[in-house]
Structures are given as C-alpha cells and as structure tokens.
Amino acid sequence: MEKLPHLLSIFLFIALHFHGGKVVAFKTQDGSEEWGYVQVRPKAHMFWWLYRSPYRVEDPSKPWPIVLWLQGGPGASGVGIGNFEEVGPLNTYLKPRNSTWLKKADLLFVDNPVGTGYSFVEDKKLFVKTDVEAATDLTTLLIELFNRDEKLQKSPLFIVAESYGGKFAVTLGLSALEAIEAGKLKLRLGGVALGDSWISPEDFVFSWGPLLKDLSRLDDSGLQQSNSIAERIKQQLEDGKFVEATDSWTELESVISIKSNHVDFYNFLEDEGSDDVATLELALNKKISMKRYSRYLTSLRSRSRTPGGDGDLDTLLNGVIKKKLKIIPENVTWGGQSGHVFDYLAGDFMKPRINEVDELLAKGVNVTVYNGQIDLICSTKGTDAWVHKLKWEGLKNFLAKDRTPLYCGSDKSTTKGFLQSYKNLFFYWILKAGHFVPTDQPCVALEMVGAITQSPAT
Structure with a gap:
C-alpha cells in the first residue's frame, strides 16, 4: 500500500538549484517533495512547496495534473493553511489526511504575495500594491519552476483559489497565458477554479444584509444600516476611492458583527469564536489587517481541530516544519509580514475582477466557480450576482441549463451539491x-477537483 509522506521519518537530501541566481531548492531523497525560494524581484523572495502524488496514474490519454493552490487574505499562507488545514497530505497534527487532493493531482503550494507565510521582502517598498503585480511575481515563479523541469511541463496546471486568492488566480491566468504565448513560459494551463472567491466585493457587501435578514440574524434596523454602508461603498468604487471603500468595508463588517450578535463570516449558521479571536487580537496587538488574518486562521482551525493536541498552525509552521525545511532564514517568522501584505493591497482590495473572468472565458480557458452554501463573506448570493454580470457570449445558454445534483461516492441518498455547466464555465453549489x-x-x-482536472484517478 502506498504511503503518504510522514514528516518525521523523511531523510533530507539537499539539492541546490541556481537558475539565473533566482532559485534555491531542497528535495526529499525519494523526490516526493521539493521546496524552495524564487527571487521574483531583487530582495523579494517567494516560497513554494511541491508534493508529487503517491497515487499518480500513468495514462497517455490523460496526463497527471498539477494543482496550484492560492490562498486568500490577502496575506494568508497557502503553504500553511491550504496545505495543513485543507488539502495537503498531512493535517496540523501531522497525521495523514484521507481526503488529500494528492489522490487526484500533484500539489504546488505558494506563499503569495511576497510577505505572506514564509515569503519575505528585504524592503517594505517591495510589497505588491495590486493584484496584477502579484500575478507578475507568480508568473516569474512559474517560469523559474516549469522552464527547468520537463516533467512539470507534461502536466496541465490548474490554478485553484480560495477567497481573495480568486483575484490572484484570474490575474495570474491571464499573465501566464501571455507568457506562454510569448514563449517565455513552458506550461500547459488546464484551467482556473474560483472557490468562495472575492471576485466582486460590491456584490458581496450588498448580499450580506438581505441574506442575514432572511436568516433572522439581522432586524430591519440592521438591514437598513448594512444597505446604507453598502450603497456608500458602491459610490466610493464608482468614484475611484478604493482605499476609502476598503475602510467602509471594515466598518460594514463591524456593524454586521454587532447587529447580528457576532455571526461567523465564514459560516453564517454559527457565532464567531469571539473569545479565541479576542485573545489572538490582543496577543498580536496589530492593526485591523492582522486581526482579519488571525480571524481567518481561527475560523478554519475551529473546523479542522481534532482531539489529541492543540494543532496550532503558528506553532507548527514556526517549529517542526521550519526545522524540517532547513531553508527558511532564521529571522523570518511564518506569517510575520502578513499584515503588511493586506495594508499595501488596500487600494486594490475592493476592486472587482469580473472582466478578467470574462477574458479567460473568451480565450477558451476552463473556469470553475464553486461556493459553500453557508459562507457569508463570499456568499453564494453574491457569487451568483457577479456571474450574472458576465459578458461572456455563452452566459445566456449557461443560465438556461438545468443543474445536476451531486452525491458523494455511491451514496445517492444525500444531496451534496449541484453542478451547472455550459462549454467552459462550471458552477458548483456545495451544500x-x-x-x-x-x-x-x-x-x-x-x-469535484477530480472532475475539474480530469484526473486519471477519477
């Protein structure tokens, strides 16, 4: 029986790669894992971690795929959160994850933008200020990794994103296509998947009040206040006052939290873990951006924690994982610059990326949208609203299609979701x-990821 990598039993073999002075990488002795830094710009260092699947199926007609996971925030770590909390081979207790996406694909995690997770900059001026700048750095990373490795070039790459990562995904998709067409990047783009993604902030903030009113979490007064701030945000966006819109978004979240008695923005059926969050916020003693990042961590941790240890992500990434990786500079703390990442992107945070989705669809790229039913911050109601705004020529036919119910395995007794699709647009409702x-x-x-990637293991 094939084994998933067990962190504590791996013996390391150091492989230093210098490609134009930009790449430094380590790999395990069996080649199942590789990680390192790419200097995407002078003094700006992006960390990546590649897992090669032990479940790989060799099928000439269906090449084995690679999933590039992009986390949200902005400033949340894919290497930490996506890897150990969501889809990687091991959970935060370093136990095998039965549902790891390695069963369908190889996995490439990055700490993006620079300053996120283990990634770091040597000068604050080097933090990115726009999604496009972040995409340019990611494209540089892909060029350095894929152009030197023919094995990677044979696998189609699927960019799968969560939350704010969706904005990075669509800008990266377009940037990568441009580099491929120019002959600068040797890569096959398989598609882009947008999970609970912050594609149209305006549509999301307008969804919060009505949705929570229908769920009995807001009264008429709360709804009125919520809609009033949402209208202000809309006007600020129209006037190009993007930083002000981000400030209003922060105010709206506070109003929603107070009027709903602290609804969980990541699951509207629950209350926010306010005690844990308060403890984290006091300990961090940082500005609102860092508080948002800590709340993001806390919300996910409360869903994945199991008995038998604390499973704390900060302790894990700054302890045993940092020791294993060997390559992380001593003065770099995992997540230490994440607050700055959010701050520097404040002018882009509320900008929509619907046009970029349209461009990808027009170029024939497979675009998948998937959304959790009980998410609030990137609600399905908001996602549905921005999908209806697409100018893609196939939208009318897409909207006319019936949804197909989804089940899990052979169990047809419980509906797990729905799928609607037409040509290269796919929408998953996950209940x-x-x-x-x-x-x-x-x-x-x-x-779902097996279907998106057309994995031969499906």
Whole structure:
C-alpha cells in the first residue's frame, strides 16, 4: 500500500538549484517533495512547496495534473493553511489526511504575495500594491519552476483559489497565458477554479444584509444600516476611492458583527469564536489587517481541530516544519509580514475582477466557480450576482441549463451539491459548506477537483 509522506521519518537530501541566481531548492531523497525560494524581484523572495502524488496514474490519454493552490487574505499562507488545514497530505497534527487532493493531482503550494507565510521582502517598498503585480511575481515563479523541469511541463496546471486568492488566480491566468504565448513560459494551463472567491466585493457587501435578514440574524434596523454602508461603498468604487471603500468595508463588517450578535463570516449558521479571536487580537496587538488574518486562521482551525493536541498552525509552521525545511532564514517568522501584505493591497482590495473572468472565458480557458452554501463573506448570493454580470457570449445558454445534483461516492441518498455547466464555465453549489469547502465537505470537494482536472484517478 502506498504511503503518504510522514514528516518525521523523511531523510533530507539537499539539492541546490541556481537558475539565473533566482532559485534555491531542497528535495526529499525519494523526490516526493521539493521546496524552495524564487527571487521574483531583487530582495523579494517567494516560497513554494511541491508534493508529487503517491497515487499518480500513468495514462497517455490523460496526463497527471498539477494543482496550484492560492490562498486568500490577502496575506494568508497557502503553504500553511491550504496545505495543513485543507488539502495537503498531512493535517496540523501531522497525521495523514484521507481526503488529500494528492489522490487526484500533484500539489504546488505558494506563499503569495511576497510577505505572506514564509515569503519575505528585504524592503517594505517591495510589497505588491495590486493584484496584477502579484500575478507578475507568480508568473516569474512559474517560469523559474516549469522552464527547468520537463516533467512539470507534461502536466496541465490548474490554478485553484480560495477567497481573495480568486483575484490572484484570474490575474495570474491571464499573465501566464501571455507568457506562454510569448514563449517565455513552458506550461500547459488546464484551467482556473474560483472557490468562495472575492471576485466582486460590491456584490458581496450588498448580499450580506438581505441574506442575514432572511436568516433572522439581522432586524430591519440592521438591514437598513448594512444597505446604507453598502450603497456608500458602491459610490466610493464608482468614484475611484478604493482605499476609502476598503475602510467602509471594515466598518460594514463591524456593524454586521454587532447587529447580528457576532455571526461567523465564514459560516453564517454559527457565532464567531469571539473569545479565541479576542485573545489572538490582543496577543498580536496589530492593526485591523492582522486581526482579519488571525480571524481567518481561527475560523478554519475551529473546523479542522481534532482531539489529541492543540494543532496550532503558528506553532507548527514556526517549529517542526521550519526545522524540517532547513531553508527558511532564521529571522523570518511564518506569517510575520502578513499584515503588511493586506495594508499595501488596500487600494486594490475592493476592486472587482469580473472582466478578467470574462477574458479567460473568451480565450477558451476552463473556469470553475464553486461556493459553500453557508459562507457569508463570499456568499453564494453574491457569487451568483457577479456571474450574472458576465459578458461572456455563452452566459445566456449557461443560465438556461438545468443543474445536476451531486452525491458523494455511491451514496445517492444525500444531496451534496449541484453542478451547472455550459462549454467552459462550471458552477458548483456545495451544500452544508462554509468558506472552507475542502474542510467542511472533503468528500465532494475531492470528487469535484477530480472532475475539474480530469484526473486519471477519477
């Protein structure tokens, strides 16, 4: 029986790669894992971690895929959160994850943008200020990794994103296509998948009040206040006052939290873990951006924690994992610059990326949208609203299609979700899942990613 990698039993073999002075990488002795830094710009260092699947199926007609996972935030770590909390081979207790996406694909995690997770900059001026700048750095990373490895080039790459990562995914998709067409990047783009993604902030903030009113979490007064701030945000976006819109978004979240008695923005059926969050916020003593990041961590951790240890992600990534990786500079703390990442992107945070989705669809790229039913921050109601705004020529036919019910494995007794598709647009409604779909509904999420990637293991 094939074994998943067990962290504590791996013996390391150091492989230093210098490609134009930009890449430094380590790998395990059996080649199942490789990780390192790419200097995407002078003094700007992006960390990546590649897992090669032990479940790989060799099928000439169906090449084995690679999933590039992009986390949200902005400033949340894919190497930490996506890997250990959601889809990687091991959970935060370093136990094998039965629902790891390695069963369907190889997995490439990155800490993006620079300053996120283990990634770091040597000068604050080097933090990215736009999604496009982040995509340019990611494209540089892909060029350095794929152009030097023919094995990687044979596998189609699927960009799968969560939350704010969706904005990075669509800008990266377009940037990568441009680099491929120019002959600068040797890569096959398989598709882009947007999980509970912050594609149209305006549509999401307008969804919160009515949705929570229908769920009895807001009264008429709360609804009126919510809609009033949402209208202000809309006007600020129209006037190009994007930083002000981000400030208003922060105000709206506070109003929603107070008027709903602290609804969980990542699962509207629950209350926010306010005690844990308060403890984290006091300990961090940082500005609102860092508080948002800690709340993001806390919300996910509360869904994935199991008995037998604390499973704390900060302790894990700054302890045993940092020791294993060997390559992380001593003065770099995992997540230490994440607050700055959010701050520097404040001018882009509320900008929509619907046009980029349209461009990808027009270019024939497979675009998948998936959303958890009980997510609030990137609600299905908001996602449905921005999908209806697409100018893609196939939208009318897409909207006319009936949805197909989804089940898990051979069990047809419980509906797990729905799928609607036409040509290269796919929309998955995942029932009983919040913001973190792979954690809340691991079985249907695994089957979904198998379908998205057309994995030969499906």
